[in-house]
Amino acid sequence: DQQVKQNSPSLSVQEGRISILNCDYTNSMFDYFLWYKKYPAEGPTFLISISSIKDKNEDGRFTVFLNKSAKHLSLHIVPSQPGDSAVYFCAATRRGSARQLTFGSGTQLTVLP
Amino acid sequence: SQTIHQWPATLVQPVGSPLSLECTVEGTSNPNLYWYRQAAGRGLQLLFYSVGIGQISSEVPQNLSASRPQDRQFILSSKKLLLSDSGFYLCAWSVSTSTQYFGPGTRLTVL
Numbered sequence: 001d002q003q004v005k006q007n008s009p010s011l012s013v014q015e016g017r018i019s020i021l022n023c024d025y026t027n028s029m030f031d032y033f034l035w036y037k038k039y040p041a042e043g044p045t046f047l048i049s050i051s052s053i054k055d056k057n058e059d060g061r062f063t064v065f066l067n068k069s070a071k072h073l074s075l076h077i078v079p080s081q082p083g084d085s086a087v088y089f090c091a092a093t094r095r096g097s098a099r100q101l102t103f104g105s106g107t108q109l110t111v112l113p
Numbered sequence: 114s115q116t117i118h119q120w121p122a123t124l125v126q127p128v129g130s131p132l133s134l135e136c137t138v139e140g141t142s143n144p145n146l147y148w149y150r151q152a153a154g155r156g157l158q159l160l161f162y163s164v165g166i167g168q169i170s171s172e173v174p175q176n177l178s179a180s181r182p183q184d185r186q187f188i189l190s191s192k193k194l195l196l197s198d199s200g201f202y203l204c205a206w207s208v209s210t211s212t213q214y215f216g217p218g219t220r221l222t223v224l
Contacts (some may be wrong), residue, residue, distance in 0.1 A: 032211040043119075043203050043215030044137070089156060098145045098162045098170070099211045105156040 002090050003027045006104035008081045014112050019077040021107050023090035026071065030092040034101065035064060035075045038087045047088075048075070115140035119204050119216040125222055132177075132191040134219050137203030139185065144206040146187040147213060148179055160180040163187060199223045 005024045010013040013019045021035075031052040036044035050073070057064050061074045077084055077090045087108050091101040116139045126132060138144050148160040161179035169179050173194045176195050180188045187204055199222050205213040 034212060036215075041201070041218065041220065043205075043218045046212055046214060049212060093211045098164050099207065100145075100147075100159055100162060100172070101157075101211075101213055102159075103157040 002105075003030075004090060004102045004104040005088060006088075006107050008107050009079060009105070010108040012112060013080045013109045015082055016079045019075075019080045019084065019109055019111065021075040021077075021090075023073050023075075023104055024071060025073075025092050025095065025103075027092070027111065028071070029094040030102075032093050032099075033064070033073050034067060034091045034093075035062075036091060037084075038089060038090045038106070044089060057087050060096070077109075080109075082111050082113050085109055085111050115206070115212060115214065117204060117206055119219055121203075121219060122135075122217065123220045124222070125219065126194050128196055128223055129193050131149065132189070132194050132198070132221070134189040134202055134204075134221075136187040136216055137185055138206045139183070139208065141142060141208055144208050145213075147180060147205040147207075148187065148189050149203040149205065149215075151203065153200070161189070194223045196223050204211040 003026050011031045034049040038044040048059050048062045048064050050066050056111045066073045089106045090104045093099045093101050118137050147162045149157045151157050163181045177191050202219045204216040209211045
């Protein structure tokens, strides 16, 4: 059972435009959500997170939106830059031992110059 | 600042051979430690996690095992590798928050 889903395996966006990456989850016990960025042959890099008590968190060009009723979150990147091209993973966690993360399958973002 | 190391960076091993991957964290005490695997074209799967020395929890029954002999050291092992063990292995740490920070990873190819 895939509790965190990223239904778009890939996304292409023109440089300077907005990139919107989507993520859906099924477990209503999740209370904290994270986005990671990953380049090939490297470990994921933490980007931004959001608690379930909020519906928006912003950090520079990155904004994460959470819609709890729809069990949906999205990552907005504005403006998109070629260096943003990478695989983006969303992850979710809930209260419990060690706060394990459940990851989606990732979305490959390509920003075209 | 905190740093996480993994080695080796790449490894090619024959089927049936043993495995030992090491992860160490610097700059923090009593971290939670995690082992993940990313198979080709797939997401990250949690294999093991540890909340303290000698405490290991397994998420997926398999051919692998983990140990935590010291506070900031986490080891992933296998007695006999299978072809299906090939993948990208990632170690991560966290303290007090839900954010996990990942190491550079080890690319394992089993032939």
